Amino acid sequence: MGYKDILVFLDGSLDNNARMELAFSLARAHGARLTGVDVDAAAAFEGDWAERARSLAEAFHTGANGAGLQVRFKIADRDTADWKDFYAHYADLVIATQPNPEASGRILSGVPERVLMTSGAPMIVLPQGWRPQPVGNEVVIAWSPSAQATRAVHDAMPILARARKVTAFAFDPPADSEDADLEMLREHLLAHSIKVDVDKWEDAGDLSPIEALFASPALEGADLIVAGAYSHSRFREALFGGMTKSLLRQFSLPVLVSH
Known part of the structure; x- marks a missing residue:
């Protein structure tokens, strides 16, 4: 099953154009409808964001028309922040940018x-200041035999199927009498015609799992990390604790993450 509905959050930040460019690229590659959701708060229409915030719809439609995409534009309810979770329930994939303290409010x-x-x-989270470039050609899976990592891998299948190279990175992988975990992951992905290297x-x-991931040769040339919440005993299981929290605050690559 591919991505047929992709959603991108739009705002008046300087990261908005890069986020839109990735959304256009992925929607075009997967033949998906694209929904742009304006998530600017009232304060965005004052000061240095104001012009960009007011022109979101025009910029989105102009870019989408140039890419030949089927699109929808929505404005999130600025008074009821949790209304239908900003239309994300109706998407196969959401594109956002790493939280930026300067954008607070x-x-x-x-x-x-x-x-x-x-x-x-599932959500692809872009780093602050990320510049548009291809995403999904070389993918690293931050793997552990956990529900969250399994969910992330399956949510990323449409991207993994198109990737030139996929590597599964495992920190202190669990061992049993057959040391079967990574081999079974490799066989599972191969059943979907996805070849995977193992690191x-x-x-x-001497290193934490997040430090090891970014020190690993597997990340050289990578353009996307696929990550669930690590279940390793050294990390908290909560989605924004442990490895996932570190990724969202420190990463330099786009991350596809699921909960």
Whole structure:
């Protein structure tokens, strides 16, 4: 099953154009309808954001028309912040940008964290200041045998199926009598015609899992990380605790994450 409905959050920030460009690219690649949702708060229409905030609909439609896309434009309810979780319930994939403290009060609260927690839709989160470039050619899966990582992998299947290279990174992978976890993941993805390399990082006590991930050769050339919440004992299970929280605050690559 591919992505047929993609949603992108729009706002008056300087990161908005890069976010739209990725949304246009993914919608075109997957033949998906694209929904743009204006999540600016009232404060965005004052000061240096005002012109960009007022021109969101025009910029979105102009770009979408140039890409030949079927689109919808919605304005999130600025008075009821949780109304239908900003239309994310009706999307196969949501595109957002890493939380920016400087945007506090200008973007509706709950974007993107609470939307990810409550909508049930996977989300690609872009780093602040990210410049448009291809996403999904070389993908690293931050793997653990957990419900969250399994969900993230399956939510990423349409991207993994198109990738040139997929690597599964496992920090201190669990072992049983057959050491079967990573081999079974490899076989599972191969059943979907997805070949995957494996990168095991043994825990020597000198690096945390997030530090090991970013030190791994697997990330060289990568343009997307697929991550659930690690179930490793050194990390909290909560979605925005442990590894996932570190990714959302420190990463330099787009991350596809699920809850």
